[in-house]
Amino acid sequence: MALADYDFHLFDLDGTLVDAEWEYTRTVFDRVGDRLGREFSDREARVLWNGLGGSRAETLREMGVDPDAFWPAFHAVEDPVARAEATYLHDDAARLLDRVSEVGGPTGLVTHCQEFLAEPVLDRVGLDGRFDAVVCCTDETGWKPDPGPIEAAMGELGVDPNRGRGYYVGDGESDVAAAWNAGLDAVHVERVGRDERGRCILGDRRVDRLDELVDAS
Numbered sequence: 001m002a003l004a005d006y007d008f009h010l011f012d013l014d015g016t017l018v019d020a021e022w023e024y025t026r027t028v029f030d031r032v033g034d035r036l037g038r039e040f041s042d043r044e045a046r047v048l049w050n051g052l053g054g055s056r057a058e059t060l061r062e063m064g065v066d067p068d069a070f071w072p073a074f075h076a077v078e079d080p081v082a083r084a085e086a087t088y089l090h091d092d093a094a095r096l097l098d099r100v101s102e103v104g105g106p107t108g109l110v111t112h113c114q115e116f117l118a119e120p121v122l123d124r125v126g127l128d129g130r131f132d133a134v135v136c137c138t139d140e141t142g143w144k145p146d147p148g149p150i151e152a153a154m155g156e157l158g159v160d161p162n163r164g165r166g167y168y169v170g171d172g173e174s175d176v177a178a179a180w181n182a183g184l185d186a187v188h189v190e191r192v193g194r195d196e197r198g199r200c201i202l203g204d205r206r207v208d209r210l211d212e213l214v215d216a217s
Contacts, residue, residue: 001167001185001187001204001205001213003099003100003103003213003214004103005165006103006105006165006166006167006185007105007106007159007164007165007166008105008106008107008108008154008157008159008164008165008166009100009105009106009107009108009166009167009169010107010108010109010110010150010153010154010166010167010168010169010179010184011107011108011109011110011131011168011169011170012109012110012111012168012169012170012171012172012175013109013111013113013118013121013122014111014112014113014171015050015051015170015171015172015191016093016169016170016171016175016189016191016210017089017090017093017097017125017127017210018087018088018089018090018093018121018125019087019088019090019191020049020083020086020087020088021086021087021088023086024082024083024086025045025046025049026042026045027082028045028074028077028078029044029045029048029049031077032070032073032074032077035073035076035077036065036069036070036073038065044063046192047059048060050171050172050191050192050197051171051172051173051174052192052197054172054173054174055173055174075114078114078117080116080117080119080120081120083117083120083121084117084120084121084123084124085124087121087124087125088125089125089126089127090191090210092209092210092211092212093210095210095211095214096210096211096213096214097127097130099213099214106132106133106157106158106159107130107131107132107157108131108132108133108134108135108153108154108156108157109122109131109133109134109135109153110135110137110144110149110150110152110153110168110178111134111135111136111137112136112137112143112144113136114136115136118134118136122134132156132157133153133156133157134153135149135150135152135153135156137149143174144170144172144174144175144177144178145173145174145175145176145177145178145181146178146181147178147181147182147183149178150168150178150179150181150182150184151182154166154182161182161183161184162183165185166184166185167179167184167185167186167187167204168182168184168185168186168187169187169188169189169210169213170186170187170188170189171188171189171190171191171192172201173201175188176188176201176202176203185204185205186203186204186205187203187204187205187206187207187213188201188202188203188205188206188207189206189207189208189209189210190206190207190208
């Protein structure tokens, strides 16, 4: 795919453009475990953090954890300052975003990361103000793979997949499905490795590094 062939560009955040240091992730799951009275192994923490099992709600149920109890506990223990300090921008993502700026076209971010965390994270990694639209998923917008959040971002950008060509880049199955459900091309970046994920995620384009898209353009 050539970036110049697209009229607009949409991205996921966590696991796609940025990631958090493992020490922070481990601490979050320790605190969630304290609240729920259940310990999370390193493997369980990685699976849930990276969405390795597909739907996190289904994964939680398979672990014997009620999603309706987990998410309030999870959001309650996340510290915006600590999260931001532990987050880093992937160098290949920085290179891709630079290329997107050169190509031009409206650019948006659609993320499950909540607004109280996303804003300090974007500021920390130098992406504050980089996107023309930022949509943090909520019960009102819907959650990926529901196309609602992506459609909300396209509405803010003033673009329509029926009149222009766009794509969405993400690291999970729900990202690919959300892109397709919204009528966009789907790009999957594999950050954790197919062996650890235990499956291969389909997409219109699959890459191990986002700057592969730069080289192809």
